[in-house]
Amino acid sequence: MEAKRPIDIEDLLIWTYQTQRADRVIRADEEAMPSGPSDRLSANALRELALAGVALNAAQGVYVPRSLHPDAEVVHEAVGMLPSKMRYMIVVSARTGERPDWTAGPVRMEPHWRELGSGELKPVVLYDRNRRPIMCPVEPRPTADEYRMARENWSCWHAGLVRLVGLLAEWPDCLRDFQPTGPAAPACPWLRPALVGQEPEGA
Template identity: 30%
Template sequence: MALAYVRPDDHRLALDLEALLTWAIRDQQADRTGAALHPAEAIAHYGLLYGLPTGAGVYRTGISADGCAVIANRFEMGADIDGGGAIRGIPPRVHPDAELVAEALEWLPSSERRVIQDHARHTDRPVWLPLVSPLGKTLRPGHKPGRYRHIVADVGWEATPRQSEIAQRYFDRGVSLFDRLGRRRIVEEERGFQFRILGNGTRQVLTEWCPLEPKHSAEEIAQANEDYAFWHGAMEALHARLRARPMRDHRLTAFTAPARPWDDNP
């Protein structure tokens, strides 16, 4: 197990990878700073990141909001025309540590970058499912109100204790025969059930059952866990890259999300 050495005089804020991404992507919106670039500038920025030849695939269609052409226009007019200020939702200056996170994200494949950004904005992780799906009540379309209804079948009449016997059990356990609203407990608990009394005094209740089925299919489980594993691999790649990039005011700690949580919760 690798341990990170922390200098005693290191007063930077320690954040794990998920907390750092939430701050940089959701709060600082560092991944959106490219929205202020002219298309030519954005392509040039992309070329610098991935080593493309200068000017490759660049076509001039206008001028940027803060480029050389605008500066020349200001000099010629002797005035600065207010264009509405900063882009809504993006702070005028992004923290340099957040910019470093955004730059590290740019080196990831677009599919990995998108999934990391999406979960960072929502402050969550992909949903994973246990390998053995829990059982739930079977639902099928029905003609009654409500699109889906439980499948219920009658089993028959089964013997059940009389109310006097139930009351004696409550009394022996020290349980009040009245609920917190002052209602008779046994009457309220038996509400909705159907009973009958036989000639010998035996009481019976009409029992019903509902078949159970898995809540998730094998395909749904496999797809959900595959999506989680993809996100986890992308986060590990980003963590390795950021560990080699020292930040000014923040210190990256660990990435604590389990790689295969379904193995511990089968």
């Protein structure tokens, strides 16, 4: 028996949801599985299967099951056991290949906005007594609440990675080819030195 390949849980998830498209394939199988090999599928079912990368006989609308790697199915099942927000963060990150943005975006100054009757947004402008514009009030962004939310989202995502490694470790015989490791992603990246190579104070 060949040794399993160690792989960081983040990379395993990207493989599961980008390469294998496990969620789409499994959902398509559950929603569109015909009762017999000659059954025709609805246009909606065909579209779902095509998005999942499932082989179809377009002329007859016949479903041809696609082989999903068993490890991808196990990983997807483990993800389904996570709390809803954690599951959402995990799947979105895996599909896009991008980690949650814990910075809440670049530091900037933004004007106050007001909504016109048409729904259009315009910056608030202050005028002097002669109705000459003198300033546009601005505020720093991200706000404290935006920073807090961004860090909460990162922490939720990271906790999901840790929990998945633990779940899959409890099922050692379920994965055929891979051995999840990590996560390599830091738990609190905002506590690391701001610049690469910069030593933290007191080091």
